[in-house]
Amino acid sequence: MTEDRRYEEISILKEIAELLNEGTDTKIVLSEVLRKLLHVTGLQIGWIFLIDDNGTQQLAADEALPPALTKNNKQRMCEGSCWCVNRYNKQSLNQATNIIECKRIEDALLDNAGETCGLTHHATVPLRAGEERFGILNVGSPNKTHFQRNELALLEAIAYQIGTALKRIKLTQLEHDTALVAERNRLARDLHDSVNQLLFSLSLTARAGVEMTKSKDVKQTFSYIQDLAQDALGEMRALIWQLKPHGLENGVVSALRSYAQLLSLSIDTKFTGVANIPGKVEEALWRIGQEALANCKKHSQTSKVSLSLHASLDEVMLTIKDDGCGFHYEEHRILPSLGLKNMKARTQKLNGKFRLISKPGMGTEIQVHIPF
Structure with a gap:
């Protein structure tokens, strides 16, 4: 590999890393990094499938898909299976693979679904961080039927970066959810210790007022205050339940x-x-x-x-x-x-x-x- 080529690849990895380090929304991050990847590598078409533990795929990002694959709100990309997804689910797709004939394109041609813009093949790269797997990255270009070894190596390095970013976003969301639960629990405690007790005291005070006064009008006023306090106390208890459900354990x-x-x-x-x-x-x-x-x-x-x-x-x-x-x-x-x-x-x-x-x-x- 020439010095210029090595410098170019390092620059590409740096640009991708900077982009991945900034985002917190999975779909936005994947869309932006896919666009950047195609731009800096000179490739033209790409898409990313996120795949859960049950093997269910989700089209998370795509760029410049041919009309045959975008028809009916990209239905062909969102449904059905293909060779790369099947290999991923069987855990036999462990590195950048050169080259896969695209079953979705073949099916589109058989169905006369529209223009394919010369796309027939694509490279497939698994997205992972350590032992955790997230999905696959597919890239290609019109009339391109082969990727060189150095191209696959670069795609694999980028895929590792994407996988690491997905792991970071997942951990960030988990941290956010944990903090949200803690805040709900704190708010529930505060409501119970302050507002709930004040309403209870108000109810007792109104009840005492009913018993102490002899005036009919004053008794009715205190009774009305007591009823309002009881209703508010019930609403407060229901709100505390919503914030911190006792018994969910x-x-x-x-x-x-x-x-x-x-x-x-x-x-x-x-x-x-x-x-x-x-x-x-x-x-x-x-x-x-x-x-x-x-x-x-x-x-x-x-x-x-x-x-x-x-x-x-x-x-x-x-x-x-x-x-x-x-x-x-x-x-x-x-x-x-x-x-x-x-x-x-x-x-x-x-x-x-x-x-x-x-x-x-x-x-x-x-x-x-x-x-x-």
Whole structure:
């Protein structure tokens, strides 16, 4: 390798490292680094698949894909399998590989899906940090059917940098989530020790006022203050529960049962399957269940609700249903409230599926399915 070529590769790695060191959002980082990679290497087309432990792929970034691969919102890139993903899932893709005929391109040609811009082959590089694997980087150019050894070595070095950055982002998010839980716990303690105690004292003072005065009007005023304090105390206790759910250590079903009782709801619970649910999923189910039960209390005009949770080795299904008034809703339409939108957003954040079923006079049912 010439001195100029070695200097060029070092410069490329430096530019990529600087870019990867700055970002905290996975998709933004991957999109920017892929664009930079293609620019500094002179390649033209690339895409990155993130692949989870279940082998499910996600198109996380792409650049200059030919029309045949972008048709129908890139459906061909988001669905189905291919040689590189299959080899990755079988753990037989351990280094930069030269060259792979692209099955997605071949299928697009067979289907007459559109222009392929001369792309027929691509190099594939696994993204990893140590023993942890994240997905694959694919790059190519029109009419390019071979990568030199030094090109593959450079791609592999860049892939290691990307893998390390993904690991850093993952650890940063974990640190953020841990800090968020700690802050919620602190806020719950502060509310319990200050506002909660003040409301309790106000209720006792109002009760004493009722017993001490002989004036009917004053008694009514104190009674009204006492009722308001009791209502506020109930709301405060529910808020503290939302911030710091006592009983979640015994499982999400137990916690939601206790929360329903706090809301004076009569709840029938059923749990089946394997009880080992990841903490992040359990936290999401708890927040979604809270919102669903609160909606039932506020809007359903019934105090009866049923909850079922089924967990397997790699997925969980939560269903919350009431037999209340219900409302008119057509599937695939915009959800009618912020609470329902939040439930759906929490579900989709974990690659899950959210479903709402409701009709006037037929009650409301919330279904949440989350893989893990």
